[in-house]
Amino acid sequence: MTKFRSALLALTLIIAPQAAIAGPIEWSYTADVVYAQDYGSKFTVTLAPGGSVSAEYGDTNHVPLFTSTGASRPEPGSYEAEYAFDINVRLTDAASGQSAVLTFAGGYSSMWSYQPGDDPNTWRWDYESSMFGDFWDGREVVLGTTRYVVRAYGGGGGQFPFGDMDVRAEFVPTAATPEPGTLALAGIGLGAGLLRVRRLKAARG
Numbered sequence: 001m002t003k004f005r006s007a008l009l010a011l012t013l014i015i016a017p018q019a020a021i022a023g024p025i026e027w028s029y030t031a032d033v034v035y036a037q038d039y040g041s042k043f044t045v046t047l048a049p050g051g052s053v054s055a056e057y058g059d060t061n062h063v064p065l066f067t068s069t070g071a072s073r074p075e076p077g078s079y080e081a082e083y084a085f086d087i088n089v090r091l092t093d094a095a096s097g098q099s100a101v102l103t104f105a106g107g108y109s110s111m112w113s114y115q116p117g118d119d120p121n122t123w124r125w126d127y128e129s130s131m132f133g134d135f136w137d138g139r140e141v142v143l144g145t146t147r148y149v150v151r152a153y154g155g156g157g158g159q160f161p162f163g164d165m166d167v168r169a170e171f172v173p174t175a176a177t178p179e180p181g182t183l184a185l186a187g188i189g190l191g192a193g194l195l196r197v198r199r200l201k202a203a204r205g
Contacts, residue, residue: 025146025169026094028052031065036084043070043083043108043160052094057146057171065089065152065163072110072128072160082109087132087163089152096144104152106132106161131155132163147172 030050035043048064055061065087074081084107092099110128133152141148147170154163 024054024056026052026054027143027146027148027167027169028092028094029063029165029167030090032088033066034086034088039070039083042081044068045085045087053167055169057169060166060168063165063167065154065165067162068106068108068160070108070160074110074112079113080109080111083107087152089150089165091141091143091148091150091167093143093146093148095146098143100141100143100148102139102141102150102152104133104163106130106155106163108155108161128159129155130159130161132161142172145172146170 028051031047033045033047035045045066045068047066051063053061053063070081070083072081084105087104087106089102089104090099091102108130111126113124113126132154135151135153137151139150139152141150149168149170151166152163153165155161
């Protein structure tokens with residue numbers, strides 16, 4: 001009976017979900033920009049170099065993504081200067097080697113009013129706004145045994161957009177995958193225990 005209990009306990013431990021959380025975790029990120037069209041030197045996004053982060057589960061890490069600059073006045077004959085772009089962020093989990101790409105939209109616009117003579121130097125500025133991402137939009141992606149919650153945000157009125165990113169790492173419990181040989185040994189022990197129980201019952205009956 002003791003062998004049966006030992007085999008059953010071993011099998012339970014093999015297939016039980018992971019209970020311990022190992023740390024710290026390592027992740028890295030890179031970013032690239034895709035413009036809605038070719039703006040030339042009128043609008044430029046300067047990307048942060050990316051990097052690697054070491055953190056404990058539950059930590060939230062803040063990293064920069066980009067800054068931008070450009071011409072706020074529209075071309076002659078137009079009332080508005082408008083620029084749009086996407087930032088693609090590749091997040092990589094070091095332990096598993098898995099990665100995912102998240103895309104965040106950004107833009108800038110300014111509106112001007114014509115003055116007599118259509119002279120750009122006498123146009124009147126009406127408004128200026130910029131945006132990037134959404135702080136309240138938490139994107140989730142699972143890489144290996146880690147769930148990453150990503151928030152990208154920036155922009156703001158009266159300036160060309162900038163972008164930052166917050167990344168929170170959360171542990172995802174998973175069932176352990178035993179080696180075939182380990183399962184076989186545990187199965188043999190369990191089978192032997194069951195056979196011994198049956199024989200004892202038969203002898204008593």
